[in-house]
Amino acid sequence: MKAIFLDRDGTIIEDTGYAHKIEDLILFPEAVEGFKLLKDEYKFFIITNQSGIERGLFTVEDFIKFNNYLIEKLANYDIIIERTYFCPHEGGCDCRKPSTKFVNEIVSEYSIDLARSWVIGDHPSDVAMGTKAGCKTVYVLTGHGKKHLHELESKGIEPTLIASDFLYAAIGVKEHENKDSQNQP
Secondary structure (H helix, E strand, O other): OOEEEEEOOOOOOOOOOOOOHHHHHOOOOHHHHHHHHHHOOOOOEEEEEOOOOOOOOOOOHHHHHHHHHHHHHHHHOOOOEEEEEEEEOOOOOOOOOOOOOHHHHHHHHHHOOOHHOEEEEOOOOHHHHHHHOOOEEEEEEEOOOOHHHHHHOOOOOOOOOOEOOHHHHHHHHHHHHHHHHHHHO
């Protein structure tokens, strides 16, 4: 089974700064089309760092309510997020990306083939997590993507693809998969 491990804020929704209020949820317009391109071949999981919880900016309950609203909104388009994993810490823990803790949990629960799976996100830590886990990666230029683009090179982090947004990430994943399948005997 193949999976797409997604960052949330800045990748599929606007990063409004510690997003946690339903009225602030803005799904990127192209995100739904990107999901539709991938949904028949991949399971979707969200893995997100949410340090605003530890900072006292919002509660776990606020996060869950907001995230459930997003999942319901996507379900209206027949897009299923299997599960969301989140790190509520600022750091010094074993669950904050680029840690692969949540990827490992997903693999053991869902029997995911990491070599055929992808991580898509707008932070170097998303790409680093994917690389450490053995996945292919897409770095998107939405959210914090453009701002942190220089960090990829300075930290020696090499995504498989760089895309302007989630739709182009999905197109890139499909093209990459088609090219790989054509090169196999």
